[in-house]
Amino acid sequence: MKFAHTAIAAALSLAFCGAALAQAGTVQRDVNQQQRIEQGLKSGQLTTQEAARLERQESRVERDQARAMRDGKLTPAEKARLAREQNKVSRDIYREKHDAQTGNPNSASSQRMQADVQRNINQQQRIEQGVKSGSLTTREAAKLERGQARDTRLEARAGADGNVSAREQRRIQKNENQQSRRIHREKHDAQSK
Secondary structure (H helix, E strand, O other): OHHHHHHHHHHHHHHHHHHHHHHHHHHHHHHHHHHHHHHHHHHOOOOHHHHHHHHHHHHHHHHHHHHHHOOOOOOHHHHHHHHHHHHHHHHHHHHHHOOOOOOOOOOHHHHHHHHHHHHHHHHHHHHHHHHHHOOOOHHHHHHHHHHHHHHHHHHHHHHOOOOOOHHHHHHHHHHHHHHHHHHHHHHOOOOOO
């Protein structure tokens, strides 16, 4: 009887680890793609407007991740759908970075967009670390991904016209500060795994 309980506990632990690793993989992919967008802004390969379009796509992926993880698990079909969406965004990042348009990485608007994208990267990394360490449950990570999607959508709207104003950035930063507090709170609450 004791062996059966141990075997069941081990199987459940493996199932959770598999789900957590799959979820961490999708979040890591978000981090990588955000880093590519930021690098494109810094090098001038992306204009603010192009980065905003890519941020809009990233927002959709994050929203779909949040929906998929809401029930506490990622099914193989959900993982495949998310991978397809992320692959499309990845191709679009490549296309936008290698087209004829160039941006001015030193413009105030580009600098603001770069700072906002970097903040996204930091917060996505905090979520990923929480998933890997077990300090975030899948449901908590889903809520945080939904918040990331909102912030990313705000960035996309701000840069849609090719210019991120100081006022728009302040609004984005206010929302990012709230999201940062949510991440901290969820990582340090009593829930785990």
